[in-house]
Amino acid sequence: MKMWDGRFAKTTDRLMELFNNSLPFDRLLIREDIEVNRAWAEALRACGVLSATELKKIVSALNAIERDCKKGSVRFEPGDEDIHMAIERMVIEKAGPAGAKIHTGRSRNDQVATDLRLYAKKSLQDIIDEIIVLQKVVLARAESDVDVVMPGYTHLQQAQPVIMAHYWLSLFYALEREKSRCIHAANTADILPLGSGALAGSGFVIDRALLAKKLGFAAVSDNSMDAVATRDFVLEALSVCSAIGILLSRYAEDLIIWSSKEFGYVELDDAWSTGSSMMPQKKNPDSLELLRGKTGRLIGNYTSLAATLKGTGLTYYKDLQEDKEPLFDSVSQTAMMLLVFSRVLSTIIINKDRTVKNLDPLLLATDIADYLTTKGVPFRDAHHITGDLVSHCIRKKVNISEISLEKLKMFSSRFDKDIKRKLTWNSALAGRDIAGGTGKNSVKRQIRKAKKLLGAAKP
Amino acid sequence: MKMWDGRFAKTTDRLMELFNNSLPFDRLLIREDIEVNRAWAEALRACGVLSATELKKIVSALNAIERDCKKGSVRFEPGDEDIHMAIERMVIEKAGPAGAKIHTGRSRNDQVATDLRLYAKKSLQDIIDEIIVLQKVVLARAESDVDVVMPGYTHLQQAQPVIMAHYWLSLFYALEREKSRCIHAANTADILPLGSGALAGSGFVIDRALLAKKLGFAAVSDNSMDAVATRDFVLEALSVCSAIGILLSRYAEDLIIWSSKEFGYVELDDAWSTGSSMMPQKKNPDSLELLRGKTGRLIGNYTSLAATLKGTGLTYYKDLQEDKEPLFDSVSQTAMMLLVFSRVLSTIIINKDRTVKNLDPLLLATDIADYLTTKGVPFRDAHHITGDLVSHCIRKKVNISEISLEKLKMFSSRFDKDIKRKLTWNSALAGRDIAGGTGKNSVKRQIRKAKKLLGAAKP
Amino acid sequence: MKMWDGRFAKTTDRLMELFNNSLPFDRLLIREDIEVNRAWAEALRACGVLSATELKKIVSALNAIERDCKKGSVRFEPGDEDIHMAIERMVIEKAGPAGAKIHTGRSRNDQVATDLRLYAKKSLQDIIDEIIVLQKVVLARAESDVDVVMPGYTHLQQAQPVIMAHYWLSLFYALEREKSRCIHAANTADILPLGSGALAGSGFVIDRALLAKKLGFAAVSDNSMDAVATRDFVLEALSVCSAIGILLSRYAEDLIIWSSKEFGYVELDDAWSTGSSMMPQKKNPDSLELLRGKTGRLIGNYTSLAATLKGTGLTYYKDLQEDKEPLFDSVSQTAMMLLVFSRVLSTIIINKDRTVKNLDPLLLATDIADYLTTKGVPFRDAHHITGDLVSHCIRKKVNISEISLEKLKMFSSRFDKDIKRKLTWNSALAGRDIAGGTGKNSVKRQIRKAKKLLGAAKP
Amino acid sequence: MKMWDGRFAKTTDRLMELFNNSLPFDRLLIREDIEVNRAWAEALRACGVLSATELKKIVSALNAIERDCKKGSVRFEPGDEDIHMAIERMVIEKAGPAGAKIHTGRSRNDQVATDLRLYAKKSLQDIIDEIIVLQKVVLARAESDVDVVMPGYTHLQQAQPVIMAHYWLSLFYALEREKSRCIHAANTADILPLGSGALAGSGFVIDRALLAKKLGFAAVSDNSMDAVATRDFVLEALSVCSAIGILLSRYAEDLIIWSSKEFGYVELDDAWSTGSSMMPQKKNPDSLELLRGKTGRLIGNYTSLAATLKGTGLTYYKDLQEDKEPLFDSVSQTAMMLLVFSRVLSTIIINKDRTVKNLDPLLLATDIADYLTTKGVPFRDAHHITGDLVSHCIRKKVNISEISLEKLKMFSSRFDKDIKRKLTWNSALAGRDIAGGTGKNSVKRQIRKAKKLLGAAKP
Numbered sequence A, B, C, D: 001m002k003m004w005d006g007r008f009a010k011t012t013d014r015l016m017e018l019f020n021n022s023l024p025f026d027r028l029l030i031r032e033d034i035e036v037n038r039a040w041a042e043a044l045r046a047c048g049v050l051s052a053t054e055l056k057k058i059v060s061a062l063n064a065i066e067r068d069c070k071k072g073s074v075r076f077e078p079g080d081e082d083i084h085m086a087i088e089r090m091v092i093e094k095a096g097p098a099g100a101k102i103h104t105g106r107s108r109n110d111q112v113a114t115d116l117r118l119y120a121k122k123s124l125q126d127i128i129d130e131i132i133v134l135q136k137v138v139l140a141r142a143e144s145d146v147d148v149v150m151p152g153y154t155h156l157q158q159a160q161p162v163i164m165a166h167y168w169l170s171l172f173y174a175l176e177r178e179k180s181r182c183i184h185a186a187n188t189a190d191i192l193p194l195g196s197g198a199l200a201g202s203g204f205v206i207d208r209a210l211l212a213k214k215l216g217f218a219a220v221s222d223n224s225m226d227a228v229a230t231r232d233f234v235l236e237a238l239s240v241c242s243a244i245g246i247l248l249s250r251y252a253e254d255l256i257i258w259s260s261k262e263f264g265y266v267e268l269d270d271a272w273s274t275g276s277s278m279m280p281q282k283k284n285p286d287s288l289e290l291l292r293g294k295t296g297r298l299i300g301n302y303t304s305l306a307a308t309l310k311g312t313g314l315t316y317y318k319d320l321q322e323d324k325e326p327l328f329d330s331v332s333q334t335a336m337m338l339l340v341f342s343r344v345l346s347t348i349i350i351n352k353d354r355t356v357k358n359l360d361p362l363l364l365a366t367d368i369a370d371y372l373t374t375k376g377v378p379f380r381d382a383h384h385i386t387g388d389l390v391s392h393c394i395r396k397k398v399n400i401s402e403i404s405l406e407k408l409k410m411f412s413s414r415f416d417k418d419i420k421r422k423l424t425w426n427s428a429l430a431g432r433d434i435a436g437g438t439g440k441n442s443v444k445r446q447i448r449k450a451k452k453l454l455g456a457a458k459p
Helices: A014-020 A023-046 A052-069 A084-100 A108-144 A164-189 A208-215 A224-229 A232-258 A285-308 A318-347 A350-356 A359-375 A378-394 A405-411 A426-430 A440-456 B013-020 B023-046 B054-069 B083-101 B107-144 B166-187 B207-216 B224-229 B232-258 B286-309 B318-347 B354-356 B361-374 B379-396 B404-411 B426-431 B440-456 C014-020 C025-044 C052-071 C082-101 C108-144 C164-189 C209-215 C224-228 C232-258 C286-309 C316-346 C352-357 C361-376 C379-396 C405-411 C426-431 C440-456 D014-020 D024-048 D052-071 D081-103 D110-144 D164-189 D208-215 D226-229 D232-258 D284-308 D318-347 D351-356 D360-374 D380-395 D405-411 D427-428 D440-456
Strands: A147-153 A157-163 B149-153 B157-163 C150-154 C157-164 D149-154 D157-162
Touching: A014 B286, A014 B318, A014 D232, A023 A052, A023 A084, A023 A108, A023 A318, A052 A084, A052 C164, A084 A108, A084 A318, A084 B224, A084 C379, A108 A224, A108 A232, A108 A318, A108 A440, A108 C025, A108 C150, A147 A164, A147 A350, A147 B157, A147 D284, A157 A164, A157 A359, A157 D149, A164 A232, A164 A426, A164 A440, A164 B054, A164 C224, A232 A285, A232 B083, A232 C164, A232 C232, A232 C286, A285 A318, A285 B286, A285 C232, A285 C286, A285 D284, A318 B286, A350 A426, A350 B318, A359 C232, A378 A405, A378 C082, A378 D081, A378 D351, A405 B083, A440 B107, A440 B404, B023 B083, B023 B107, B023 B207, B023 B318, B023 C232, B054 B083, B083 B166, B083 D284, B083 D405, B107 B166, B107 B224, B107 B318, B107 B440, B157 B166, B157 B361, B157 B379, B157 C379, B166 B232, B166 B440, B166 D164, B166 D226, B166 D232, B224 D164, B224 D427, B232 B318, B232 D164, B232 D232, B286 B318, B286 D232, B361 B379, B361 B426, B361 C108, B379 B404, B426 C052, B426 D380, C014 D284, C014 D318, C025 C052, C025 C108, C025 C209, C025 D232, C052 C361, C082 C108, C108 C164, C108 C224, C108 C232, C108 C316, C150 C164, C150 D081, C150 D157, C157 C164, C157 C426, C164 C232, C164 C440, C209 D149, C232 C286, C232 C316, C286 D284, C286 D318, C316 D014, C316 D226, C316 D284, C361 C379, C361 C426, C379 C405, C379 D164, C405 D226, C440 D440, D024 D081, D024 D110, D024 D208, D024 D318, D052 D081, D081 D110, D110 D226, D110 D284, D110 D318, D149 D164, D149 D226, D157 D164, D157 D360, D157 D427, D232 D284, D232 D318, D284 D318, D380 D405
Parallel strands: none
Antiparallel strands: A147 A157, B149 B157, C150 C157, D149 D157
């Protein structure tokens, strides 16, 4: 027997029950549903639907369910089609006729939207917390790698020397933006739909503002049809998770490459690597690979809900039940990925000797072109002259920084003795103290600002 | 302790174990893994790695695990990082030193690819079977609705009268193509990777052709690096599921609209509908809505794996572990969706009176234009003349089929008495007996061909 | 000859030029690139790279190009590989050696990021403007349809009576959230990357804060590697467009259904409909269908860039060139879709008689159950009783609002005379004046708040 | 004035014309549309709608348009809403009243489906041709690199030695499967919808089988509603393109990494690389990066159409107009990507010395474990023993192949003199002559089979 089957002549087909049943996944909302029930019971009391005694019975039933939940002893029944009907059944069993009043003036439509918003808010806050944890790790990395010089890459070709701390700080600042998006998504979710009924608004005089306050929502929804129909807060959460995954996947890619024997810049701690079932010598950066690989599912979860919502009219359709699994999966995977990345980075071993040794002298080419520019050669010409010089060095297998002034002058008469001072890593770095640059002073300023930002963000 | 940790100084972090662990989902492959182990043990015997006694012990251990599996009493341990390591552990526990030989000459890389291909083949066959079941239901629907005349729609505007059977047959023939795609996907999966080792080929002289025969594969993979790296068979399976979902979603959309009070062409059986927790009068076509809504996840699963695979180099990376969940989800959801749709269609109630009553006389406009064409009016002009006539009927609220010949002649002198015979639904239908058309003879031909096709397809 | 080919022994293959060339699409950035060049030239003057005369020549060249651009007479050459190289070539042609200095201290990496951010900011502002235009139309609709009563739907089944204005207002408030997301996305883009060079920061002492001010950016990027590598601002813009498309697609779906002859609630103006090439009577809501259909591409554009970015390491890779087409397409389509929807809604014809006539008396079922609740029947029981009553009405084809009190009492003794007053649309609506509800007072409050919000938002 | 506006009181809004207009992209179908018109005119002649003279006039008009098309002098007009209406207008202009008969008995719905299927078939054949071209290049690569030994990778960690030819052959065989999918997709498209009218079948007695034959279709569609509604052939083509892109992106990723200075296994020809606007020394593998990056759009195009089709009811809705741009983009990009990859691979420089020099002696670990296995040590134990040995070598910085037998015996007493013969690259390779393995004989067999397969496939 179903809670709603008064009007039905036939019972639901067993297969339909299975197909329709959301309990296997929406049971994750049990705490939220209990919380919402409690607040709703109080609201019903306030507008006279429940007596004080009835309220007490209901609250006591909810408390008992909550205790069972903590103990892991909640018992669901085959007929429970979702977490809401399951809880209502339990409340009725425990509180009797009083329990049968709990669904007065509300619908599963506004109830599930409320549960899900509570869940989204909490999950996004967890993600924000993990972002901050990762930022701290990244900042610590930056502070300890402020003297590590390495090749900076574009197109995976050595481009210019950079300080490794500068690389880590790029992640710090990118995470700032992820945090901002998370906060916006959490704010989008921070609206109370309860009191919207099935679509038209509750028929009872509920004080929704008070309800919002009790449940910790910043405001009440302005329109009941919108309130039960929209899932934009879920989609926004999914887009935030997808963006975070994409960010991490890009750094994971770099670190996987840097972990190769051929690069050898970093080595993962044994605790974050795995071996091969067949090849005894293998040590693989599986943690990073999973970070990268799992990004696919975060993108897929976004696409999944986007496609489901597309063209689905108002207000509630059962299609919307498909909002939960992608949300549950994306937020938990994302929080986990952030945490794993924190742990990987905090234990990673940096091979400083290797990064320096690997620097190709040709990385100074831009500095040579810049030098010519300061001597009055238009940059485009300087670039060509330097290009010729580079070409010469490659053909002749000569180290560009060891080429004689005499020879240099054959490429451009503007070369002078002071060029030699330019041809060092330190000089190249020192010339990039511009705001945001890889110069040591710039990097230190970035670290100071990062600390300040972290100080401001108390999770 | 891990199977592979000889070379490691530190144990894996607990969080890493959790993050890396695929057992929660790849345990679905347990039967396939046992089957593969059995065949592999025989192959090891054939090339002398195992003695007859050792083989016996291993097979007996595998049989025991299989029995446990059937009884649901398989016990996993916290250290089992995936189904393969779990089974190997159990084999070692049960068969002793002989068991420690089972992983000779193979890698998890070729093993998991083999398991997954077996799984994909079986799942795709299940889907093919469900397609055929649905085709039978659709054909039965067509046979019983061969006399139901209804408006055919384009843009959800009434376009021309059609026979309802013709509508159902459109689904039958579309399913033929889904079936063909499934078969192709199953063939793609039907290649044995086992014997490819980690990437370079097994170091033992395994008769792979025999192995393929035992495991029911049509052929052995041609290249070991390709064999362990490719997941194209999974992606193809996901694209097939996505296509099927999209097809069903389009018919679900129509039937949801037809189930509305305003259309009223069909009514779902109570057993396939659900009610509202709040509104006692509601009867909702949830089964159809879920069919439509779940299509999002099928598309999402495709995107998920596509994004994961993009840019992931050869050969095996842990990213590939993300192939399983989308596959498991898509194939099971798709099979279920097909079955649910079969059941919904076989129990649906057709409201014939309503479909006929709803026919707008203006649906004959095309026949009027065609009529003028046969009288020598170029079609483009005939279309304009009829457009004017339609416009007149709308403005004057006149039924186009009841308009007098006199009046008609004011629009075109080519109208003659025989126009009246044209202005009936039967005439309109009869004029469309062209191959593939909605004329009754055409529909009957379609039914005959459908029967023949089904006869040929013995699932 | 390429700007960068000093170091190359061979020229680029013609096919490679074609494959690599971004000019066919990035020429859309021409105005932004000119603006950025102008600001950069001034910055180079400030740090002494350019003399006053050189600056003048360059600015004059840029002005000339801008004039050509307005006249549509800009001439590109086959060798121009992108808009930046094309403009630099033109500047050199027009300004001579001074022009050859324009690329000093910068890279295409920071230049294109700057251009694209300017473009994104402007496009998002256009979208915000169109959202506000649509909100105004929606609000006007609401004000004029405040007396239209219609069935509210869940699952496309009639659920409860609502005021049509309430339906429109649901869109108004949903658009508020889209606007907020747009603003956030615009803020994300509002950071100046210029001065970051290829990846390490410019080697010249550029005042980036001043540069930001001149170009209208709120701040300068904190880290040069992040600045040239990130495309999160594009991805966020794409997610915003996707969300807007999804929102519009849901209302388009409803209105397409409402435009059907069977519903008949609305009719599109002829100016926003199209006809059939074959069927003279057809009038199709193509504008709405395109709104719905185009949502697919907005989702696809998001997926496209997400997949491209996934796993692409730092800093710049040519993969990132694939960011432009999805952005250009999504922002222009979205702005257009909003505008079209504004025009469709402002000209749509509402068929008030039809919406009222269509109301199924069973829509009062919830009010009956609520009534019983106020008489002390627990809601769950009241729901069952009303369900039985509904079932009776359907079987006996009785109008629930005309059933006698005597008969009602057979279902529950709690029914009393006052039930009759409850059984009207007005009573049902009046009972839903709760915040966000469909009661007339609630709707009027929603309208007042909407006006206030619009007043605050001066685009 | 529109072709269909007889029934309309108002003209279409200018914005609506712009929004609705598909000519900017569907003009790509001009040749297909002319071909279809020609065949249709003949069919109309055959059933008596056209006289011989009228047919002649129409065909002559079509020929004239075709000539203009070849010269690039076709003139479209602002009122042309799509390629079909444009061609019909031109035919009427050129052929007079006869031209006004060309649209008799057909609809744009069946016409566009026919055009698009012709286009899809041709495009897929182009892709098949390019696959074969690439396979030939890959095979040539394999033949010339049959003596190049290199590290094979899993997880980007050196795993086992492989022959470079073996790596290339993995691509050859993967392409075989892509080819098979293309052929299936082309077959799906190879069905004639023409004669299906708007949805119900043409009202004229057209010989559709003859029509199919003339247009080169393998069969006629079985059901008219399916014929005008389905876009599964487009979706399948998009999934095929997406799969090809993903495949190429994986090899592109490897080659980008191998092009790094740190790996240095390959170097792109200058003709397929590009330089930096700022850094004179740079040579970037942009061609490969674009191959990888463009895969995102192929995935996005798939998602785009999938989302558009999802939930779009039958038969034709304007949503379906969104099928063209993703198809046009995906097939042309894919063909181009295949061609570019062919050219890149055929000109790439292999650095054989580097690949051998880079081989880590630890790559022999698996062979050592296998050796112990042949001495009777169970593999799992052999793996552990070898792991300890590896660990020892890493700690002591000892070359595993130079370790003394005495020392080896400390790890396992089973080590014997013959171990030394095992510790060479040649021995490791020779042990992998299993079907599909990297042994030289196996590689040669793979080459022979590849040649045979190519011989069979005459594009």
